[in-house]
Amino acid sequence: MKMRMIIGCVLVWTTTATAPVTAAEHVYLHPDEFITRSFADEVPPAQALWVTVELREELKREFGWQPGMRIRYWQQDHRTAWILDEIGKDKPITAGVVIAGGKIESMAVLVFRESRGWEIKLPQFTAQFARAQLTETRELNQHIDGITGATLSVRAMKRMARVALRLHDQIPAGTASQAD
Amino acid sequence: MRKLISTGSLLLLLISQQAWSSDRSIEALWDLVERQQAQIDSLTDELESTRTALSTTQSELDSTRSAARITEEQLDVTATFVDSALAEMSDQRLSIGGYGEMHYNDLNARDSQYNKEEIDFHRFVTYMNYEFTDRIRLFTELEVEHALVKDTADGSNGGEVEVEQAYVEFDVAENYYARTGLFLLPIGILNETHEPTTFYGVERNDVENIIIPTTWWEGGVGFGGRYDNGLSFDLAVTSGLDMPTTGSNAYRVRSGRQKVSEALANDLAYTGRVKYTGVPGLELSAAVQYQTNPTQGNGGDLLDEGLLVSTHGIFNRGPFSLRALWAQWDFDGEGIQAADVEKQTGWYVEPSVRLRLLNFDWGFYTRYEDVEGGRDQDQFDQWELGFNFYPTENVVLKFDYRDRSHDMNSEQGRDFDGFDLGMGYQF
Numbered sequence: 001m002k003m004r005m006i007i008g009c010v011l012v013w014t015t016t017a018t019a020p021v022t023a024a025e026h027v028y029l030h031p032d033e034f035i036t037r038s039f040a041d042e043v044p045p046a047q048a049l050w051v052t053v054e055l056r057e058e059l060k061r062e063f064g065w066q067p068g069m070r071i072r073y074w075q076q077d078h079r080t081a082w083i084l085d086e087i088g089k090d091k092p093i094t095a096g097v098v099i100a101g102g103k104i105e106s107m108a109v110l111v112f113r114e115s116r117g118w119e120i121k122l123p124q125f126t127a128q129f130a131r132a133q134l135t136e137t138r139e140l141n142q143h144i145d146g147i148t149g150a151t152l153s154v155r156a157m158k159r160m161a162r163v164a165l166r167l168h169d170q171i172p173a174g175t176a177s178q179a180d
Numbered sequence: 181m182r183k184l185i186s187t188g189s190l191l192l193l194l195i196s197q198q199a200w201s202s203d204r205s206i207e208a209l210w211d212l213v214e215r216q217q218a219q220i221d222s223l224t225d226e227l228e229s230t231r232t233a234l235s236t237t238q239s240e241l242d243s244t245r246s247a248a249r250i251t252e253e254q255l256d257v258t259a260t261f262v263d264s265a266l267a268e269m270s271d272q273r274l275s276i277g278g279y280g281e282m283h284y285n286d287l288n289a290r291d292s293q294y295n296k297e298e299i300d301f302h303r304f305v306t307y308m309n310y311e312f313t314d315r316i317r318l319f320t321e322l323e324v325e326h327a328l329v330k331d332t333a334d335g336s337n338g339g340e341v342e343v344e345q346a347y348v349e350f351d352v353a354e355n356y357y358a359r360t361g362l363f364l365l366p367i368g369i370l371n372e373t374h375e376p377t378t379f380y381g382v383e384r385n386d387v388e389n390i391i392i393p394t395t396w397w398e399g400g401v402g403f404g405g406r407y408d409n410g411l412s413f414d415l416a417v418t419s420g421l422d423m424p425t426t427g428s429n430a431y432r433v434r435s436g437r438q439k440v441s442e443a444l445a446n447d448l449a450y451t452g453r454v455k456y457t458g459v460p461g462l463e464l465s466a467a468v469q470y471q472t473n474p475t476q477g478n479g480g481d482l483l484d485e486g487l488l489v490s491t492h493g494i495f496n497r498g499p500f501s502l503r504a505l506w507a508q509w510d511f512d513g514e515g516i517q518a519a520d521v522e523k524q525t526g527w528y529v530e531p532s533v534r535l536r537l538l539n540f541d542w543g544f545y546t547r548y549e550d551v552e553g554g555r556d557q558d559q560f561d562q563w564e565l566g567f568n569f570y571p572t573e574n575v576v577l578k579f580d581y582r583d584r585s586h587d588m589n590s591e592q593g594r595d596f597d598g599f600d601l602g603m604g605y606q607f
Contacts, residue, residue: 026354068263090275090309115309115319115349116373119457122410128460137539145461148494149373155573 026112028121031083034096034110035074044076049170058166062138065163073167079105080171082164088114088153095157097129097164104132107161117150120157129157134165277307279606281376283383286600287582291593301327305344312348319363321345342439344397356405362440363402366414366453367467368392369492369505376604377576380532380545380568383600386560387526390553391507392490393434398449410458420449420471421486425479431521431554433509436474447473461496474511482515503530519554526551541570552587557594559587566600578602 036043048070051059059065065086074081079100085092091113098105107129109121119125125147132142140161146154281303287296305323312318326339347361364372370384371394379385388394400418422444423436438444453467471486473479492505506527516522532545546565553559566580583597 066266068266069259070263090277115317118406119410122408122458122460124410124458125460143498145496145498147457147460148369148463148496151373151378 026118026121027110028112029096029108029110031094031096031110034083034108035081038081038096038098038106039074039076039079042076044074046072046074048072049167055170059163063159063163063166065159071167073171075171080168082167083110084160084163086156086160086163088117088156090114093120093153093156093160095160097161099164099168102133102165102168104129104161104165106130107157107164109157112153114153117147117153119147119150120153126157129161132161132165134162138162138166273311275307275309277309277607278305279375279377279604280304281602281604284601285382285598287596287598289594289596294594294596296596296598307345315351316348318348319345344395347402355407357403359402360400362397362399363416364395364397365416365418365451365469366402366404367396367451367469367488367490368394368507369494369503370394371396375606376578376602377568377570377574377606380530380543380578381547381564381566381580381600382578382602385505385528385530385547386549386551386562387505387507387528390434390551390558391509391524391526392488393437396437397440398438399440399443400448410456412455412457414451414453414455416451418449418451419443419445420447420476421474422476422478423474423483425475425482425515429555431483431511431516431519431524432558433524433554444476444478446476447471463492463494465493466491479513479515481513483511483513485513486511499534501532501534503532504528521554524553526553541573543568543570556588556591557586559591560584560594561587574606576602576604578604 049072050070051067056067059067072083079098081096081098083094083096085094087093093109093114094111095107096110097107107126109126112118112121125145128142128144129140132140132144135141140158144154144158280301282299282301284299285296289295303323303325304327305321308320308322310318321344323342323344324339325342328338329341330336330338343362345361345363347359347363349357349359352358366372368388370379370388371392374384374395384394398416398418398420400416402414402416402418404412404414406412419438419440421433421436422438423433424430429435449469449471451467451469453465455463455465457463467488467490469488471488473484474486475483487510488507489510490505490507492503495502504527507525509524511522511524513522526549528547528549530545530547532543534541534543536542544565544567546563548561548563550561551558562582562584564580564582566578569577569579571577579599579601581597581599585595586592
């Protein structure tokens with residue numbers, strides 16, 4: 001019985017471990033596809049927000065987020081879309097955030113590279129971010145229910161949502177409104 | 181005649197004056213033309229100079245524009261390089277992390293010999309993970325328990341150095357993994373996720389200590405999958421328990437862990453778990469483990485086989501949270517039945533609320549546990565309440581008060597109440 005089980009395990013193991021895999025990382029939605037879906041009529045050209053020293057320090061201090069030199073975004077009237085990266089536990093999570101008038105319109109996990117916490121990609125989770133705004137203390141004005149065992153991934157998502165709302169403010173036509 | 185001569189002379193004079201006057205006008209006009217010509221020449225020269233200067237300026241402007249374009253391109257390349265370098269830094273194949281926790285216990289028992297006043301750096305853990313390829317990765321966890329390990333002749337020492345995880349995981353398809361090595365069993369709430377910032381109480385709950393012997397790892401192979409509706413499953417074939425059947429720890433599950441240290445592998449264990457996390461804030465899970473012989477054949481007929489069933493639910497809504505877990509072993513064997521511990525059961529329920537006060541996060545909780553373990557002293561119920569204070573996300577300071585009552589009269593000297601203090605971190 002035990003020998004059969006061990007042989008079976010070895011066979012299953014060998015088969016599965018050597019099976020071809022198409023996805024190197026878990027790309028749930030390609031960033032280009034996210035932008036295309038976010039701007040149904042016409043996709044505006046990508047723009048770059050150069051991060052000033054003041055903005056960099058603010059993002060680090062207030063949000064614990066380390067930006068690069070530029071942040072790419074797309075803008076159409078009062079709507080902006082952002083593709084951001086943030087570390088969950090070990091690996092960066094890539095998320096897309098669309099903001100209209102200072103409120104999150106939609107948020108999605110685009111690429112997930114962590115070993116745990118995959119549940120944050122579920123629409124049931126990301127839908128909680130819709131209509132969220134920044135409060136005076138730079139927190140989200142809505143409670144986001146977490147996922148057990150995915151605490152750090154959930155935190156990364158909340159951080160990216162807050163950062164996107166702050167960056168939207170930085171764009172002249174962003175016209176953000178602040179939550180009470 | 182004289183009159184005629186005079187008139188002629190006057191005429192001549194007039195004509196000559198006229199002629200002289202005309203000569204003067206032409207000369208003046210000529211001068212004017214010459215001056216204007218000079219001005220035109222001068223203006224032409226100036227225009228030429230201006231044209232030359234303009235041309236030079238245009239040329240310089242073109243050069244400046246060209247230089248600006250080159251600078252812009254260089255800046256773009258530099259920014260792209262820096263951003264790529266930053267991205268690479270955050271996506272390195274080697275990642276290091278860890279957690280730790282120190283506990284202070286001040287417990288007053290009914291029989292003072294069981295009092296406990298102790299401070300202990302209970303766990304110091306480092307993770308080191310490495311991605312061999314995008315689909316094959318290594319997870320390791322090394323732990324020092326109780327801060328000190330001494331090499332003594334009789335084996336008595338302060339703590340332990342333990343390899344708690346060391347396995348290689350393969351992505352075998354988009355939503356499926358396979359793993360082999362030494363890994364944590366997918367049972368209960370804390371066994372896989374037990375960083376001190378993730379649970380309430382200085383000490384871990386007793387159900388997931390006595391019934392589910394957290395932290396519980398075995399060596400073997402595993403396979404699992406996850407689906408977009410929030411369902412996931414895990415299967416594992418691993419080394420099994422080697423529980424004692426005699427002595428003070430007879431039929432104690434926790435004492436049966438071999439920790440994959442030259443472990444007997446006569447009889448394997450089979451584990452399966454189904455988990456649902458399809459609704460935000462909700463987790464429902466059920467796990468089953470079958471031990472073909474939890475003494476690895478050393479117990480004869482005293483202990484033949486064992487089946488563990490565990491289920492738990494977690495529900496978060498707003499600041500409120502509720503955790504509940506139930507687990508039960510059902511053993512078969514003459515000895516364990518004679519000892520009347522063939523069923524070992526435990527459950528707990530833990531409501532909590534997490535608030536932001538004074539600009540910091542605080543979590544307040546209470547927990548009730550009922551444990552029916554293999555040893556007499558492992559049969560009790562316990563109330564607990566306390567709080568976690570988070571100075572920052574990954575650091576926690578803890579306080580709790582506990583009141584434990586044992587079931588058996590012989591063990592009531594161990595009844596205690598008291599408080600615990602703790603600190604913990606993870607990174």
